[in-house]
Amino acid sequence: xxxxxxxxxxxxxxxxxxxxxxxxxxxxxxxxxxxxxxxxxxxxxxxxxxxxxxxxxxxxxxxxxxxxxxxxxxxxxxxxxxxxxxxxxxxxxxxxxxxxxxxxxxxxxxxxxxxxxxxxxxxxxxxxxxxxxxxxxxxxxxxxxxxxxxxxxxxxxxxxxxxxxxxxxxxxxxxxxxxxxxxxxxxxxxxxxxxxxxxxxxxxxxxxxxxxxxxxxxxxxxxxxxxxxxxxxxxxxxxxxxxxxxxxxxxxxxxxxxxxxxxxxxxxxxxxxxxxxxxxxxxxxxxxxxxxxxxxxxxxxxxxx
Amino acid sequence: xxxxxxxxxxxxxxxxxxxxxxxxxxxxxxxxxxxxxxxxxxxxxxxxxxxxxxxxxxxxxxxxxxxxxxxxxxxxxxxxxxxxxxxxxxxxxxxxxxxxxxxxxxxxxxxxxxxxxxxxxxxxxxxxxxxxxxxxxxxxxxxxxxxxxxxxxxxxxxxxxxxxxxxxxxxxxxxxxxxxxxxxxxxxxxxxxxxxxxxxxxxxxxxxxxxxxxxxxxxxxxxxxxxxxxxxxxxxxxxxxxxxxxxxxxxxxxxxxxxxxxxxxxxxxxxxxxxxxxxxxxxxxxxxxxxxxxxxxx
Numbered sequence: 187x188x189x190x191x192x193x194x195x196x197x198x199x200x201x202x203x204x205x206x207x208x209x210x211x212x213x214x215x216x217x218x219x220x221x222x223x224x225x226x227x228x229x230x231x232x233x234x235x236x237x238x239x240x241x242x243x244x245x246x247x248x249x250x251x252x253x254x255x256x257x258x259x260x261x262x263x264x265x266x267x268x269x270x271x272x273x274x275x276x277x278x279x280x281x282x283x284x285x286x287x288x289x290x291x292x293x294x295x296x297x298x299x300x301x302x303x304x305x306x307x308x309x310x311x312x313x314x315x316x317x318x319x320x321x322x323x324x325x326x327x328x329x330x331x332x333x334x335x336x337x338x339x340x341x342x343x344x345x346x347x348x349x350x351x352x353x354x355x356x357x358x359x360x361x362x363x364x365x366x367x368x369x370x371x372x373x374x375x376x377x378x379x380x381x382x383x384x385x386x387x388x389x390x391x392x393x394x395x396x397x398x399x400x401x402x403x404x405x406x407x408x409x410x411x412x413x414x415x416x417x418x419x420x421x422x423x424x425x426x427x428x429x430x431x432x433x434x435x436x437x438x439x440x441x442x443x444x445x446x447x448x449x450x451x452x453x454x455x456x457x458x459x460x461x462x463x464x465x466x467x468x469x470x471x472x473x474x475x476x477x478x479x480x481x482x483x484x485x486x487x488x489x490x491x
Numbered sequence: 492x493x494x495x496x497x498x499x500x501x502x503x504x505x506x507x508x509x510x511x512x513x514x515x516x517x518x519x520x521x522x523x524x525x526x527x528x529x530x531x532x533x534x535x536x537x538x539x540x541x542x543x544x545x546x547x548x549x550x551x552x553x554x555x556x557x558x559x560x561x562x563x564x565x566x567x568x569x570x571x572x573x574x575x576x577x578x579x580x581x582x583x584x585x586x587x588x589x590x591x592x593x594x595x596x597x598x599x600x601x602x603x604x605x606x607x608x609x610x611x612x613x614x615x616x617x618x619x620x621x622x623x624x625x626x627x628x629x630x631x632x633x634x635x636x637x638x639x640x641x642x643x644x645x646x647x648x649x650x651x652x653x654x655x656x657x658x659x660x661x662x663x664x665x666x667x668x669x670x671x672x673x674x675x676x677x678x679x680x681x682x683x684x685x686x687x688x689x690x691x692x693x694x695x696x697x698x699x700x701x702x703x704x705x706x707x708x709x710x711x712x713x714x715x716x717x718x719x720x721x722x723x724x725x726x727x728x729x730x731x732x733x734x735x736x737x738x739x740x741x742x743x744x745x746x747x748x749x750x751x752x753x754x755x756x757x758x759x760x761x762x763x764x765x766x767x768x769x770x771x772x773x774x775x776x777x778x779x780x781x782x783x784x785x786x787x788x789x
Contacts, residue, residue: 201628204628208637209637212637212640212641212644213640213644216644216645217645217646322769322772322773323765323769326716326765326768326772327761327765328723328724328764328765330723330724330727330740330743330747331743331761331764331765333747334743334747334750334757335757335761337750338750338751338754338757342750342751432724432728433724433727433728436727436728437747447639448639448643448728451639451640451643451644452643454644459640463636463637463640
């Protein structure tokens with residue numbers, strides 16, 4: 187187990203290196219620089235700014251300098267938010283995104299799991315068709331359609347909930363619901379598929395033959411195997427949720443990491459872009475590792491020999 | 492048996508009077524009502540978006556400032572937007588772009604993925620391990636983020652859009668193809684073909700490729716809606732298709748900004764987009780059940 191974790195962490199290092207390199211040269215090769223957009227900025231001030239951030243050095247020198255700092259855990263200062271370190275900005279924006287992600291995941295699980303289990307138990311019944319068609323609709327109604335529609339219904343027409351912002355609990359309902367419905371629909375489909383496969387297994391028949399009640403068969407025997415595909419999906423889904431959907435954050439004007447990232451890319455805030463991308467990458471790698479560990483505990487077959 | 496007569500039976504021979512895999516699959520697909528309806532609906536939408544803009548009298552970019560925010564009615568079927576442009580024409584034109592992006596980007600990913608996967612699976616051994624390691628590394632990159640980054644940094648270039656999306660989507664295709672190739676390579680008819688002295692390229696293209704098309708087609712059908720979704724996300728963030736051109740994603744964005752005055756501006760593009768995605772997903776599911784009965788339980 188420990189060996190598995192160590193190997194995975196070691197494997198992550200080349201991945202992170204590739205990401206850092208790719209992002210570094212992508213941002214630098216793009217037209218425009220961080221101090222180009224401001225009007226009326228005197229040439230000598232611009233030069234001083236660039237010298238201050240080390241932008242006048244040759245590209246490869248900047249690259250090695252950045253990697254060196256990175257090894258010491260230093261993401262560098264932001265070019266646009268003067269006086270702010272990139273790590274400070276991420277620490278400020280990430281909790282907002284994480285909160286949104288956790289709420290949405292909660293909604294998704296509460297809606298998706300029972301729906302999937304019921305659909306699987308009553309396979310090909312009216313329940314099944316209703317639930318699965320709703321789930322399909324949820325998947326095909328993308329968040330950027332669902333979000334505005336929810337705003338239109340609940341804030342413009344009914345006036346129950348605020349349309350944007352991130353200050354009070356009421357602000358969190360609509361964005362979390364938008365994301366949660368989408369992922370919930372996905373989870374419902376995966377749960378159904380997983381449960382159907384498990385319910386056909388011999389050990390379920392054995393449990394039934396031994397006279398276990400239907401509820402016990404589901405909760406004690408079937409659910410463990412049935413949830414496997416959901417757990418596999420949760421890794422990338424959770425990463426997507428936590429890293430804050432860019433779309434949701436821009437629809438509802440939520441000051442999360444996703445919006446910071448897009449703004450930083452527009453502003454050519456090199457260090458901020460690099461920092462955010464690396465942060466996201468680490469997050470995804472860690473979450474995938476956690477998911478693999480959960481999977482191994484649920485399914486003995488997937489454990490490495 | 493002479494070599495000549497064996498050569499004439501290049502594919503797995505059909506037993507007399509039997510039906511081919513494709514014919515079987517077609518019959519199974521037709522038995523699936525949801526998939527059949529989806530197929531016809533999709534053909535209908537495609538024809539509408541391809542032919543519609545040619546027939547319509549109003550163009551997607553004709554402005555009529557005396558007739559802004561007109562609600563849906565006789566004059567214009569879906570109403571007009573803030574510049575008095577006919578929404579029906581814009582939705583049809585947007586559908587053209589969305590579908591074109593969906594299919595072209597899927598074709599790009601199909602080409603790269605199948606070529607890469609087949610090479611990796613056929614070569615096997617160390618080369619295979621290396622090539623799949625590359626795919627694994629690419630898999631763990633936060634690709635949506637890279638696509639957004641690429642579009643922001645290098646401008647909203649239509650061709651870049653294809654490359655960016657195609658680069659994301661080929662990975663799964665490569666994995667599926669490689670898996671299929673690996674198991675096909677063990678099959679006796681491939682061994683027979685090799686024993687007959689056929690060249691590698693002949694074995695690859697005439698014996699392996701036709702046999703792995705099933706799963707590849709299924710996955711491609713499911714890739715099209717995924718690509719359309721990604722394009723819409725980019726357009727929604729203002730990074731995709733630029734005005735006065737429109738895609739369903741950019742129309743939904745415009746609609747969401749003006750929905751309080753004119754709800755139809757988000758309703759119709761959203762409806763077309765969602766229904767098309769729905770149809771493609773149902774069709775993909777149906778195709779999977781039809782082409783690959785073993786995997787039908789997912």
